Amino acid sequence: xxxxxxxxxxxxxxxxxxxxxxxxxxxxxxxxxxxxxxxxxxxxxxxxxxxxxxxxxxxxxxxxxxxxxxxxxxxxxxxxxxxxxxxxxxxxxxxxxxxxxxxxxxxxxxxxxxxxxxxxxxxxxxxxxxxxxxxxxxxx
Amino acid sequence: xxxxxxxxxxxxxxxxxxxxxxxxxxxxxxxxxxxxxxxxxxxxxxxxxxxxxxxxxxxxxxxxxxxxxxxxxxxxxxxxxxxxxxxxxxxxxxxxxxxxxxxxxxxxxxxxxxxxxxxxxxxxxxxxxxxxxxxxxxxx
DNA sequence: TTGCGTGCAAAGGTTTTGCATGGCA
DNA sequence: TGCCATGCAAAACCTTTGCACGCAA
Numbered sequence: 100x101x102x103x104x105x106x107x108x109x110x111x112x113x114x115x116x117x118x119x120x121x122x123x124x125x126x127x128x129x130x131x132x133x134x135x136x137x138x139x140x141x142x143x144x145x146x147x148x149x150x151x152x153x154x155x156x157x158x159x160x161x162x163x164x165x166x167x168x169x170x171x172x173x174x175x176x177x178x179x180x181x182x183x184x185x186x187x188x189x190x191x192x193x194x195x196x197x198x199x200x201x202x203x204x205x206x207x208x209x210x211x212x213x214x215x216x217x218x219x220x221x222x223x224x225x226x227x228x229x230x231x232x233x234x235x236x237x238x239x
Numbered sequence: 240x241x242x243x244x245x246x247x248x249x250x251x252x253x254x255x256x257x258x259x260x261x262x263x264x265x266x267x268x269x270x271x272x273x274x275x276x277x278x279x280x281x282x283x284x285x286x287x288x289x290x291x292x293x294x295x296x297x298x299x300x301x302x303x304x305x306x307x308x309x310x311x312x313x314x315x316x317x318x319x320x321x322x323x324x325x326x327x328x329x330x331x332x333x334x335x336x337x338x339x340x341x342x343x344x345x346x347x348x349x350x351x352x353x354x355x356x357x358x359x360x361x362x363x364x365x366x367x368x369x370x371x372x373x374x375x376x377x378x379x
Numbered sequence: 380t381t382g383c384g385t386g387c388a389a390a391g392g393t394t395t396t397g398c399a400t401g402g403c404a
Numbered sequence: 405t406g407c408c409a410t411g412c413a414a415a416a417c418c419t420t421t422g423c424a425c426g427c428a429a
Binding site: 149 | 382383386393395
């Protein structure tokens with residue numbers, strides 16, 4: 100894997116510009132396309148797919164899925180591969196919102212799965228499904 | 240939601256027959272279609288999709304996704320909505336295998352997310368991504 | 380000049396929708 | 405008879421692939 104970019108192209112730079120403006124959040128391929136449309140930047144969507152995939156290989160981005168038939172999500176990692184700053188991805192099945200929760204519990208789950216089940220968790224790709232507080236209140 | 244079947248049709252019965260033979264495992268829409276082909280049963284795939292979706296609404300089946308561009312997985316719940324008998328879905332990103340692990344840890348995660356984050360986990364739909372023991376040994 | 384990068388169009392695969400027909404109650 | 409269920413075909417959707425052209429080094 101780890102197919103690294105060898106050339107510095109304008110397209111890669113422009114995609115990177117977008118990512119840096121979205122540093123704290125998530126985005127999908129279509130978000131990149133929208134950004135390009137708004138700023139009169141023309142990049143083929145195939146190119147976007149290919150660059151994002153490469154960046155995942157390089158560890159710059161983290162990729163995860165929240166649902167079938169829903170575009171893949173990408174998240175900027177700040178260029179670090181570190182496991183610190185882990186976060187839960189919580190997806191509410193009612194309202195569809197995606198929450199990011201930073202919490203020590205995750206490390207415990209991590210340790211438990213590894214010790215008792217021999218399974219090393221990739222927390223970045225794992226999404227927890229359920230119902231958020233707001234939706235539970237509304238349902239009551 | 241909860242669109243319940245109102246009629247007892249031959250198709251629903253035949254799909255149910257298949258599910259009962261698969262009680263312990265998982266299956267996808269295409270597994271149902273294969274079963275039908277093998278047994279000279281003709282059911283349109285649209286009908287299969289619609290019945291499985293209904294059964295999810297009724298709580299008979301549990302639906303989850305392991306990957307984008309991979310068919311949705313269904314799991315027979317035994318007709319109970321109970322939260323006992325919970326299991327982890329562990330998906331190995333290396334070999335692609337899907338593991339089922341029954342473990343108390345899950346209840347702790349459950350309780351923690353609810354108490355500290357107000358989030359009620361739907362364990363049945365959540366899939367943990369990572370690397371299994373075998374693949375880690377092979378990588379070393 | 381070499382070979383990766385780009386972008387259009389088409390393909391691939393799963394799931395959903397439209398619509399006319401069939402079948403349960 | 406009324407209304408849901410069925411099934412074919414087509415649409416919708418995201419993503420990948422093929423291929424010719426462009427461009428960085």
